[in-house]
Amino acid sequence: MSTTILLTGGAGYIGSHTFIALREAGFEPVILDNFANSHPVVLERLERISGRPVLLERGDVLDTAWVADVLRRHRPAGVVHFAGDKAVGESVAKPLKYFHNNIGGAVSLLRAMTTVFEDGSAPALPTLVFSSSATVYGDPASVPILESFPLSHTSPYGHSKLVIEEMLASLRRASPAWRVGVLRYFNPAGAHPSGLMGEDPADIPNNLMPFVTQVAVGQRPHVNVFGNDYATPDGTGVRDYIHVQDLAAGHVAALQALLSKGESFTVNLGTGRGVSVLEVIRAVERACGKTIPHVFAPRRAGDVAQCYADASLAKRLLGWEAKCSLDEMCADAWRWQSGNPNGYRG
Numbered sequence: 001m002s003t004t005i006l007l008t009g010g011a012g013y014i015g016s017h018t019f020i021a022l023r024e025a026g027f028e029p030v031i032l033d034n035f036a037n038s039h040p041v042v043l044e045r046l047e048r049i050s051g052r053p054v055l056l057e058r059g060d061v062l063d064t065a066w067v068a069d070v071l072r073r074h075r076p077a078g079v080v081h082f083a084g085d086k087a088v089g090e091s092v093a094k095p096l097k098y099f100h101n102n103i104g105g106a107v108s109l110l111r112a113m114t115t116v117f118e119d120g121s122a123p124a125l126p127t128l129v130f131s132s133s134a135t136v137y138g139d140p141a142s143v144p145i146l147e148s149f150p151l152s153h154t155s156p157y158g159h160s161k162l163v164i165e166e167m168l169a170s171l172r173r174a175s176p177a178w179r180v181g182v183l184r185y186f187n188p189a190g191a192h193p194s195g196l197m198g199e200d201p202a203d204i205p206n207n208l209m210p211f212v213t214q215v216a217v218g219q220r221p222h223v224n225v226f227g228n229d230y231a232t233p234d235g236t237g238v239r240d241y242i243h244v245q246d247l248a249a250g251h252v253a254a255l256q257a258l259l260s261k262g263e264s265f266t267v268n269l270g271t272g273r274g275v276s277v278l279e280v281i282r283a284v285e286r287a288c289g290k291t292i293p294h295v296f297a298p299r300r301a302g303d304v305a306q307c308y309a310d311a312s313l314a315k316r317l318l319g320w321e322a323k324c325s326l327d328e329m330c331a332d333a334w335r336w337q338s339g340n341p342n343g344y345r346g
């Protein structure tokens, strides 16, 4: 069997860490990316860490004929679909961008995979791991969140993830050959322990961890803490922060399960632990040895009080569980931020 795995969006934050984890597990990942939200310098870092050249297909997942050509040339055993836009706030302002790139991108990829499977030009059974998100649970009625909880959305971004999950379910009903692993990520954070790769937001970070580390490095004056009157132990929002290295390992486990057992699944990838905004700030303070100023601000529309996973299904089905602590996550995020204050832009 081919060990090649195609990673759409593989130059991005989660894709690049997954690339290394796949190589370490004996797979040969190929990156497909248009660098809309990533920087080609990451390729040099991937080569430094893994000690071998990186295979890149530069282009747009929306170009179905080209994606089919990529599949024919590389004949991957599986595809991980990371490519897409991910900023919740931007999706509220520009919903069509999200419907076009996220839903349109998934349709394009699925059509390309179907074409090459059906015409026999890349005959591996269509095997896909999809980057979904805990946002598909909307405002959950309780925590921890099980995969069986009702699904909804609070933004066009979340809507796009939900539509793609539904499309994948329809496809599996229509063509049982499809093997699909849907991974609902909670809050990815942290960086590669080498300090060479990490999260590199092009603009104001949407996620808490890069915002806090940018304050720590002196690029921003303070952290805005949105809401301190939630029904949580310290009043600030509680989330399930998962080390990107653990998340990367989750993709390896998902691919191994799909390729060996052939059964589709939908699982949460989280730690099962809820951590508040103030706890994250204190953990980054421990990592960098500085005080991080923060200011309380009103709650943001659409934010929920608590969101953390029940992570037991992934353990049962994939034999995977998160291993890294919050302190490791913050130490790795700080090593990346302090060594690369401007990210990959030098």
Ligand SMILES: NC(=O)c1ccc[n+]([C@@H]2O[C@H](COP(=O)([O-])OP(=O)(O)OC[C@H]3O[C@@H](n4cnc5c(N)ncnc54)[C@H](O)[C@@H]3O)[C@@H](O)[C@H]2O)c1
Pocket (backbone or CB within 6 Å): 008, 009, 010, 011, 012, 013, 014, 015, 032, 033, 034, 035, 036, 037, 038, 059, 060, 061, 062, 081, 082, 083, 084, 085, 086, 101, 105, 131, 132, 133, 134, 185, 186, 187, 188, 207
């Ligand atoms: N980071 C998070 O907090 C988080 C949480 C839940 C789910 N996810 C999902 O995981 C996936 C990866 O997230 P990430 O944090 O690595 O994001 P990222 O923006 O760092 O990576 C996405 C990559 O996709 C590429 N891309 C975007 N549109 C493309 C297109 N049309 N054709 C080719 N390449 C394209 C970008 O250039 C980028 O390299 C996304 O689908 C995201 O929605 C992320």
